[in-house]
Amino acid sequence: MLKAIIAFGSKEVSDEQLTDALWPEADGDVASLSFRTTLHRLRQLIGQEGAIELKEGRITLSPLYCWVDAWAFQRLEEKSEELWKDYRTNHRIKSDTAGIPELIKAYENAVDIYRGEFLPGDHKLSWTISMRERLKSKFIRLIGRLASYYEQGGQWERVVECHERALEVDDLQEEFYRRLMLAFHKIGKNAEALATYERCRKILSLVLGTEPSPETEALRNKIRNSK
């Protein structure tokens, strides 16, 4: 039940939504009894009555008693998005770099707290999909932007770290392989750059049945010829 409350957003989740998710086969009375019993047990387990508020058939996980990493990630993601929009609006001149350190810090804080998929052991539960995919997509966007700022600053070792992490989350994003190849090349690790190309080629062939894009091939040739 706790997982479901968090998966549905933790705030004013309807009892109907929870019973539909947790006891889809149960009829009204049985589902209602299961809901009340499970809620009671969950409150006992947590040991704080106020941790889970039930008001007019809606459940809220109280932030006064609970800390959830998924919430923390989303808060930090929102903060970094606000900073990014503010930066884009107010700093249109490329040479104006004021605000970038704060923006990078916000991105770093957000990506640091993402420790992998939301409820990774519960893939088969359809109600976990939405939250899992939302968090994952936010992470991919954040780490891509963070890597861009490192690229602009020539911090290639950090670019490598970012793209390795991004590929751990989604190993079919060809752009990340390409940017990783470039980062290795920039720090003189051409063998690693070419190994990254091979990794990309194999995974695209195995999973998608396609070849790397002309852009990736061109980068590979450039790196190979620069030896």
Add this chain to the structure above:
Amino acid sequence: MRNFIVRIYRYEKDNPQKIVGVVEEPEIEGKRAFINLDELWGILNPMSRGETILGNDDNPEQ
């Protein structure tokens, strides 16, 4: 109700038929790849054509 996650990794602006990606069905292990709109449609509507499992060498679509 079946749930699908469609991930699109490549598309051509001038040719909407040409999209490359995978379809995941969380209730079932594995992914199915598609390299154009017809294949995607075929995966999402298995009655419309034969299904193929991604990653197997016997996948005639690849």
